[in-house]
Amino acid sequence: MAISSVVDRSTGLRFLMICFCHLFATIIFVRWFEEWITHGNNPDTLESYFSSVSNGIYTVRGSNVTDWLELPWSRNEVLRMALRDPRLQAEKDKPFALFDKAKQLCISHAEQMGYVLHRQKITVINTEQTAVYGKKTGVLLTPRLIFTSVLAHEMIHSMNIGHSYSDRKKKIFTYSAYGEYDDKYDLMSTANAHMRPSTYGLSGPGLNGPHLDYLGWLPNDRQSYTLRISALSVPHRLTSGWLLVMIPYDRDEPANVYTVEYRTPIGNDAAIRQGAVVIHKVQKKGASFYSTLITHVHNEYDELTVGTEWVKFLRLDEYGDFQYIRVKVERTHLKTNSADIKITTNFRPERCYGSDQVIDVSDREDLQLRGVQKVCIPSGQNDITQETIDRQYKRDAFFYLRKSFGQNECIEGKEWRKLDAYDYVCVPSYRRTEIMDQTVVKMEGNPKKCRDDLFPRLAFQSDEACVSEGESEKIRAENLQSHQYLKYYAFFNGDDSVGT
Template identity: 45%
Template structure:
């Protein structure tokens, strides 16, 4: 998941690799698509943005998707770039290079950074400065938002730990003591039996750990 909204961690881009098997058997070749998850009211919706404006821009080997987010106060740009390095047809997998300069704590170009002064009316939460629009008084809401922006990544409980021994590219099977992970259709990564059991258990229980219970309350739409 690739966050793009400094004030709502639930607003993210997700990257999906679709292959011409199962429900996607009609597509010509394996390709990467990008979804935009965005909040409307109390619910989160997914939009397939690589199919906007009637164009079908699935990413294949050597192509990339670039989205500019905003301009920083210092003139720098925040962006997300997803590049498909290589597609592995036999293993139904893909190598991606993902780069992002998203920084939720950085002020945008139309804002100013105001240093907080000691005040009986404001609870600082340890925040030393806030990003606000020009010619406006700092409020407690500004301080609270800046605190959450600065803690944006620290509050994430997601950790990725790889324990793959190898990948069975040729269909010869895994080395002794290792098995196919089978985390998804066509997954031929070789892991220990304990690792595979753990992955299958996590997949079965994934619905229990959704932070946003209103997530995907609606059909997948096409557009921006």
């Protein structure tokens, strides 16, 4: 699995059920795992969780489970092999050496036994107490942590997302960073999140707005700056309001935003006590972006409720005015799972800071001005270069340049293909126009198929369009190359690389 807006919207998983030699305690029937993943006739399966949280965009349908297999080594023998493996003794990997070695051996053993494995693998062993994900060997689960919240959490790691954070200066666990695991409205804070009982252990909550934006699991025509917002807890087809509001605050990094979302005690979010408006700060740190839950009233509350508000002062500008953001919850609507939010902001990216020098450049004939009349530069700096002009142009044209936005923003000259509201593949502008002018023919029959002179488009899971052979090949090439045209192709909420 990787960023779902870039790669396939579906992934089959292979579950490896492994016993250590001479250790047969704590074994769960294989049938139970099959029901948990996809075959259970209830809304608590893993397939149901991902279908719900992604609004049908991502599925694990097609996953399968091996029989229980016995490794020909004991736990202590595996541990000794891990300690002797120099690749697993690096400082970063050392705490997980036993589990990484166990996964390596389990995968190799299963293949030797004749099992054909999917690219994405989940190994279940019948001892220890942990749940871990590694890029090379996938997820490992142990008996006490076999429930939906944990497995879904580790699977989301494989999509290039780290843990979630709040702005509190406290440690949830001794080994965690300040604020880490402290976003109770997000699955990536599992063990400290709003989880609920389910048929297969604890489940939920859903994912926060910044994570859904990153994954491409929000429709691109229902994200806005201003606004009645609908609950992310409810299937998108049952709501009509905006789902995520992005409020920019950084003149030089458009993807640095505050996000506003509404959550209600429904479905994956059933453990939430009441409808709540939740705010996150998305900020670039180094090469990656991080999202942080904003807390309120001396860090006591995680959310806003009716009648409460949040005010953030930004910076003093050149005219002596404070730029600010204000979010107030006016009212909520139980029947429609929506909330009315009043958002006020005077963020003006083209304005200089109060500490800046303001330099008139309107008479500079040696530079390509592109309409720039003045530049804002730090006090004490005197050189005006083309780079200075280009930077100021991007500030002046801040909103005009947003042909796409959020964590799936395209590089300059590209825009979203938009074959459907979740199609975040970046293509040239002319290609977008070309697609809009096409006449789409739908598959027919049972099973559905294209007529003889046309080919399946296969732009995404459940795509039933039929196109020419040339168009089908273009779509396939665009899907494969899309990550090259994402402006922010990087790991989210963590210092790691993307991909496997």
